[in-house]
Amino acid sequence: MSESDVGFKAAFDEAHQGAEEGGVPIGAALVSADGKLLGSGHNMRMQRGSATLHAEISALENAGRLPASVYHGATMYTTLSPCDMCTGACVMYKVKRVVIGENKNFLGGEEYLKSKGIEVVVLHNEELQTLMTKFINEHPEEWYEDIGEENH
């Protein structure tokens, strides 16, 4: 697992596309056991008024209907540590591995994923950290809304 992976690149590009659109800059991509990109997506809260299209949910949705066996060998790449909803989606579909760009701006369900036997890799990518920190500083209301927290 590294930053040269097709999945990481797709998630990274999705996060930047989200930023360009003025949205929450988080991207994700689902990659099959044999390295095929099954789907990618980014957070659509601001673009579509969506309360559920976090990056990982977008990637799963864009990948479409798949047999359970495809998820079981798959890797979910996400630019930011996954929230409880996206963690739960990875647990429900029993993906094999979750590769996370950074967890400095938000630490999600990494321990819960591990407790379910899912491999977790954190890349500590500084460019993604900077991208996310910038968004949170400029749009705190939207960021806290996105994770269901009140902005104190």
Add this chain to the structure above:
Amino acid sequence: MSESDVGFKAAFDEAHQGAEEGGVPIGAALVSADGKLLGSGHNMRMQRGSATLHAEISALENAGRLPASVYHGATMYTTLSPCDMCTGACVMYKVKRVVIGENKNFLGGEEYLKSKGIEVVVLHNEELQTLMTKFINEHPEEWYEDIGEENH
């Protein structure tokens, strides 16, 4: 919490609408602390080829963007015990309560919800049990796909 609640009725009707459409017959509804229906929806796997629009996700999506405080007092009604993804969505948004039509056909993240301080009520509604059992018997492939399990 009872079967006369506006939320239960909305979720129940959504499940039946899903059945009429030939889809996975699960419905959900989100109701505010003061009893207002914020949104409802049903599973859209078969209707839209969706891998993420489980009933609870549909209800959250149809409710649209809301401040965190609205979720915190809200109740999620769902006709079937929630899978890990939908459980995680309720945990992320910190809903106050989850009311479940039945858990005989599928037992989801009820204990996890309780561990996070969310009240869980199970109604053991026989009509919903029958509706779901009929679907599972007639469409085992779609049902197992919907919960990310291989059909053995």
